[in-house]
Amino acid sequence: MAAIPLNFGFLLLPEYSMMTLASATEPLRMANRLSGEQLYRWHLLSATGSPISSSSGFALETASIQNKLSKEFDWIFVIAGFGHETHRDPAIHRYLQLAAGKGVGIGAMSTGSFVLARAGLLRGYRCTLHWEALRQFSEEFPGIEVQRELYVRDRSRLTCAGGTAGIDLMLDQISADHGVVFAAEVADVLLHSRIRGADEFQRMAVNLRYHIHDARIVKAVELMEQNLESPISLDEMAALCSLSVRQLERLWRQIFECSPKTFYVNLRLAEARRLLRESTESKASIAMRCGFSSASHLGAAYIKRYGRSPGLERPMSVGDRSPT
Known part of the structure; x- marks a missing residue:
């Protein structure tokens, strides 16, 4: 005791x-x-x-x-x-x-x-x-x-x-x-129905987050999340998931209603958005960390996705800065 x-x-x-x-x-x-x-x-x-x-x-x-x-x-x-x-x-x-x-x-x-x-x-x-x-x-x-x-x-x-x-x-x-x-x-x-063990992972599993039942697509999402800074090609991703590129694209559109390329870019942009709001890194550094060749490359993709310049994310509100 x-x-x-x-x-x-x-x-x-x-x-x-x-x-x-x-x-x-x-x-x-x-x-x-x-x-x-x-x-x-x-x-x-x-x-x-x-x-x-x-x-x-x-x-x-x-x-x-x-x-x-x-x-x-x-x-x-x-x-x-x-x-x-x-x-x-x-x-x-x-x-x-x-x-x-x-x-x-x-x-x-x-x-x-x-x-x-x-x-x-x-x-x-x-x-x-x-x-x-x-x-x-x-x-x-x-x-x-x-x-x-x-x-x-x-x-x-x-x-x-x-x-x-x-x-x-x-x-x-x-x-x-x-x-x-x-x-x-x-x-x-405390209405805490299950005491989680120390060794459990922090993030919800990919299949639960996206409601995916196909293990090949789960693996593809995991590969994307693990390779934000140095994006892997669609050919390599398909091969690692035991799919042809055509099969991967067809299944992706059925599940996510967008192409794998668009999904991957959006993941990288979401990470860039988080870093812009929560860090003091330069836009050029953030661009490289998220798989974009330059700050201008990031800026063009960012405006297309979010309708605003990355620079506008810099004046952070207090509530945007902390994890839960």
Whole structure:
């Protein structure tokens, strides 16, 4: 049994995901309620102690890390959304490093793994983060083993994809602390019908997302999603899916009511749109990452698809920047 209460610190970064925070704290609250005891305590932290606004615009009061000794906590989790490129605060890095040195468990949710990695706290550890940022993370930290699971426990590091995956992570914690039966009771009250395992993938399977029953077309979509930066040819795709090009095109039109080429371009444009809204990369860099030969090539395709210039996506609204 875990020591009672177990103390959590949730370190919020600007434009953090409110859903991620709620998913992490509500199972703990419900565990306290069902047990009639204070099994868990938690505090909201920030670098300055000022109110921190989520990506949805809600501001929450926080305690400054200067006033909260890291040794007070059993676990400290960094919760971030998109805009992670700007999260490079040396004071936060020092606080987390000090906590880790004192034996405090260190975790991250959504894109908070960027902060841990920049603080040098993921060297030699496996981790995960929200699927939309996986590629960017791997490019910035090629030496860190990153996985696509909902959450990853690796000794004193605990990272989570964010969104509703926080519920599963905390139910797993409750199960370890107070038993599987009690964790199931907490899940039942939360209307969480199935506790997902850590090793489950974050994204819904292609066949479920697109309602496809033909395994050959499922494979073709997977190939497209895996090859946005360097698009593969229709000939190669058809061969890998055990189809002729003509069969592939015919089946594609039956299922998606468009050609494979149009579908593939639209996938790449959707990724470009996300990067334009959520990163500070140049349009030329984004074009290359999404399989377009230049910024002007991207611009022409973008206007045709969305009826607006890529440059107009740059003034981001707060709500566009964070994953769920």
